[in-house]
Structures are given as C-alpha cells and as structure tokens.
Amino acid sequence: xxxxxDFQFRVLLLGDSGVGKTSLLRRYTxxxxxxxxxxxxxxxxxxxxEEPEAGVKVRxxxxxxxxxxxxxxxxxxxxxxxxxxxxLFDLTAHKTFESVQNWYQEVTERAQPYPLLFLxxxxxxxxxxxxxxxxxxxxxxxxxxxxxxxxxxxxxxSNVSAALSLLCRELLRAARQEKQAADLYSYxxxxxxxxxxQKKILCTC
Ligand code: GDP
Ligand code: MG
Numbered sequence: 220x221x222x223x224x225d226f227q228f229r230v231l232l233l234g235d236s237g238v239g240k241t242s243l244l245r246r247y248t249x250x251x252x253x254x255x256x257x258x259x260x261x262x263x264x265x266x267x268x269e270e271p272e273a274g275v276k277v278r279x280x281x282x283x284x285x286x287x288x289x290x291x292x293x294x295x296x297x298x299x300x301x302x303x304x305x306x307l308f309d310l311t312a313h314k315t316f317e318s319v320q321n322w323y324q325e326v327t328e329r330a331q332p333y334p335l336l337f338l339x340x341x342x343x344x345x346x347x348x349x350x351x352x353x354x355x356x357x358x359x360x361x362x363x364x365x366x367x368x369x370x371x372x373x374x375x376x377s378n379v380s381a382a383l384s385l386l387c388r389e390l391l392r393a394a395r396q397e398k399q400a401a402d403l404y405s406y407x408x409x410x411x412x413x414x415x416x417q418k419k420i421l422c423t424c
Contacts, residue, residue, distance in 0.1 A: 224268055224278040228390045229300055231282045233322040234307035235315040239342040242373035243307070244283050247383050252374050269387040277387050298329045303336040303390055308357075310341040310370060311349040316357065323364055336393055337366035338386050345372040 232240040236258065245251050248267045263283040268276050282301070304326055308315040319339065326335065339361040341352060354370070361368030367385060371378040 224276040226275070226391065226394060227278040227280060228302040228387075228394075229280050229282065230303045230305060230386065231284065231298065231301040231326075232305045232307060233284055233326065235309075235312075235318045238307045238309045238312075238315050239373050240283055240307055243340070243342065243371060243379060244281055246373040246376055246379045248281075250376075252376075267383075269384065271384065271388045271391055275391070277391060279383065279387060279390075298326055301326075301335065302394075303338065303386060305338045305340060305386070306364075306366070307340045307342055308352065310343050310352050310357075311346050313351040316341075316352045316360075319360060336386070336389055337364055338382065338389075339364060339366045339368045340382060341368070341370040343372060343374070344370040344377055345374045 232244065234240055241263070242252060244263075244265055245253065248265045264281065265283070266278055266280040268278050270276055306319050306322055308319050323337070339357065341354075341357050357370075358368050367389070369378050369382045369385070371382055373379060
C-alpha cells in the first residue's frame with residue numbers, strides 16, 4: 220500500500236483543563252468551533268496532512284491530552300514519542316499561564332534522546348476585553364523556553380492555521396537538520412531497512 224505522506228510527526232498538546240486544546244484541534248482539523256466540547260478523557264487522537272513545500276506531505280498526528288491531574292498517569296506514558304509539544308494557556312486566565320512552566324517541566328523531566336520542539340500558544344484571543352496576560356509577559360516566557368509564541372482563537376480561527384503551519388515547517392527543518400533524524404522517525408512500528416529512503420521511515424502503512 221502506498222504511503223500518502225512523506226513525514227509523520229506526533230504533536231502533544233499540554234495545558235490546564237479549559238484552555239482550549241480540544242477546540243484548537245477541532246478548528247484546525249475540522250474547521251469547526253463548538254461552545255461545549257466536553258472535557259477530554261485521557262488522550263484523544265486526530266491528524267491533518269500539511270504540504271509545507273510543493274510535493275512534501277507532512278502528517279501531523281495530535282494527541283489531545285486531558286489537563287486534569289487525575290489523568291496525568293495516562294498522559295505521561297505518551298511523552299516519550301512526541302516530536303513536538305504545543306503548550307497552551309488561556310489569555311484570559313493568568314493562572315493557566317503560570318502553569319505553563321510546570322507543563323514544560325513535566326515533559327523535559329522525561330527527556331527524550333532527541334530535542335523536542337515547543338510552541339507556546341495564548342488562546343481565546345477573541346476575548347479582548349478579558350485579557351489578563353500581557354503579550355510581553357508571554358513573549359518573555361516563550362523566549363526563555365526557546366519556543367515561538369502566537370496568540371490564537373479557535374472561535375474565530377485567528378492564527379490557528381498560521382500556528383500549525385509554522386510548527387510544521389519547524390518540524391521539517393529540525394528533522395532534516397538533526398543528525399539523529401532516524402531516531403526521530405523510528406516510531407510507529409516501522410523499521411528502517413537499508414533500502415528504505417530516509418524520508419519514508421516514518422511511514423506506518
Ligand atoms: P480543553 O480542556 O483545553 O480541551 O478546552 P476546550 O477546548 O474544551 O475549551 C474549554 C472552553 O473554552 C469551551 O467552552 C470552549 O468553547 C471555550 N473556548 C475554547 N477556545 C476558545 C476560543 O478561542 N475563544 C473562546 N471565546 N472560547 C474558547
Ligand atoms: Mg479537551
């Protein structure tokens with residue numbers, strides 16, 4: 220069976236419950252926004268194929284985690300295989316911003332053999348009047364985490380595609396640069412055979 224993508228990356232979404240992880244993914248993968256998504260239990264999966272360059276198909280496979288402490292044990296078992304982590308906080312709830320560092324540590328304490336990419340997102344940018352995290356404060360945290368920072372709205376769709384496209388390009392660049400690229404690609408039950416072109420190693424079909 221022929222592969223329908225050239226690269227596949229697992230992307231983990233982390234942030235307090237209610238920051239809008241599920242809504243962001245729904246907007247990105249289904250172009251929809253619903254008021255009540257209901258809490259995510261454990262981990263949900265969804266994916267979308269991007270074409271950051273003509274002829275290069277990248278499948279982003281998302282793991283939408285539950286923010287609740289009681290599900291952390293489930294979530295943790297997935298950290299190991301992620302290529303990238305999107306850290307989210309709600310621009311209208313400063314407490315969720317304060318948690319970002321904890322989420323970051325959660326992941327980095329369970330370090331992988333290869334560097335992880337991070338992206339910091341401030342969500343619900345449509346709720347302008349209720350903003351409680353200044354852009355400068357968020358940008359300064361992003362700089363300290365060496366992560367790009369963007370403000371998104373799943374409700375209006377603002378910056379959602381831009382954020383994920385940026386992530387996709389960064390992942391592709393990192394994968395090409397990384398000496399241990401083969402490690403980065405070696406999940407998904409595929410074994411890299413001598414005759415398998417490197418860029419197809421990730422193929423799980
Ligand atoms: P999760 O727990 O992080 O997955 O958060 P959800 O995606 O379930 O969203 C929690 C609540 O915030 C829901 O009521 C959403 O409708 C709302 N929400 C999520 N994203 C946005 C957004 O961009 N703008 C606004 N105004 N509300 C949002
Ligand atoms: Mg959720």
